[in-house]
Amino acid sequence: MPLIKSNVHTHTTFCDGKDSMEDMIKAAVEVGFDTLGLSFHSYTAFDPSYCIRDYLAYMMEFERLKREYDGRICLLNGVELDLYGERPSVCDYVIGSVHYFRVGGRHYPVDCRAPGFVKIIEKVFAGDVYAAAELFYREAGELSESVAPDVYGHFDLITCSNAEHGLIDEDNPRYRRAALSAVEKLPRGAVVEVNLGRLFRGQGGMYPSPWLVRELNARGCRFMLSSDAHKKEALGFMFDETCKQLKELGVKSLARYSGNKIEEVEL
Numbered sequence: 001m002p003l004i005k006s007n008v009h010t011h012t013t014f015c016d017g018k019d020s021m022e023d024m025i026k027a028a029v030e031v032g033f034d035t036l037g038l039s040f041h042s043y044t045a046f047d048p049s050y051c052i053r054d055y056l057a058y059m060m061e062f063e064r065l066k067r068e069y070d071g072r073i074c075l076l077n078g079v080e081l082d083l084y085g086e087r088p089s090v091c092d093y094v095i096g097s098v099h100y101f102r103v104g105g106r107h108y109p110v111d112c113r114a115p116g117f118v119k120i121i122e123k124v125f126a127g128d129v130y131a132a133a134e135l136f137y138r139e140a141g142e143l144s145e146s147v148a149p150d151v152y153g154h155f156d157l158i159t160c161s162n163a164e165h166g167l168i169d170e171d172n173p174r175y176r177r178a179a180l181s182a183v184e185k186l187p188r189g190a191v192v193e194v195n196l197g198r199l200f201r202g203q204g205g206m207y208p209s210p211w212l213v214r215e216l217n218a219r220g221c222r223f224m225l226s227s228d229a230h231k232k233e234a235l236g237f238m239f240d241e242t243c244k245q246l247k248e249l250g251v252k253s254l255a256r257y258s259g260n261k262i263e264e265v266e267l
């Protein structure tokens with residue numbers, strides 16, 4: 001039984017997840033969660049490849065499963081709302097995320113594997129990865145005003161494939177300045193997720209990087225563990241180990257959804 005018994009960053013076959021909503025719910029019950037939030041990718045007309053396609057079908061299935069699993073697990077209907085995505089009419093919570101660089105009215109994905117990322121840096125940013133980081137963190141800084149999310153998603157997603165291409169030196173002063181300027185724009189007590197999706201895929205560590213966890217913590221941000229699950233096996237993966245790591249970084253408690261309320265759990 002994990003210390004943190006909930007996750008609200010969960011993708012299903014209604015967007016780019018590999019498992020059905022029901023299979024994700026069954027897996028969450030098995031892991032010992034008391035709360036599971038389903039969070040589809042908001043619709044982005046400029047890139048429909050990975051996002052929600054049929055919102056009505058999604059809601060009908062959600063309502064059916066909510067009745068079916070009543071008493072076994074609390075289900076929340078959420079959204080991972082991209083900075084440039086469409087906000088759904090009804091939802092229990094919003095995770096706000098930046099997935100694109102917007103340049104000259106076009107959108108370029110941030111979270112692509114190394115070859116795609118390197119091409120974008122060359123083509124769009126004339127090879128200057130720190131110019132890309134400056135844009136990314138300016139966009140991240142816009143989230144609080146334009147999206148006002150309940151939870152801030154993968155804060156340093158721009159490092160997504162850094163283990164492969166190694167272009168970003170997180171000690172670089174330009175990188176640090178850009179990231180910290182986005183930290184400064186977060187509202188007091190903002191809930192920032194500690195996203196374990198990349199760790200599960202074996203492509204790097206948690207988001208945010210440890211140095212950023214320290215900075216966010218020093219500024220009074222709160223943290224929420226998040227599987228960013230695209231497969232049922234990712235639910236709760238490394239939760240307890242990450243709690244230990246966060247404690248070592250000076251984090252005293254974690255925020256988590258218990259039903260539709262956010263509560264603090266001491267580490």
Ligand SMILES: [Zn+2]
Binds near residue numbers: 080097099153154
């Ligand atoms: Zn995301």
Ligand SMILES: [Zn+2]
Binds near residue numbers: 009011080228
């Ligand atoms: Zn996600």
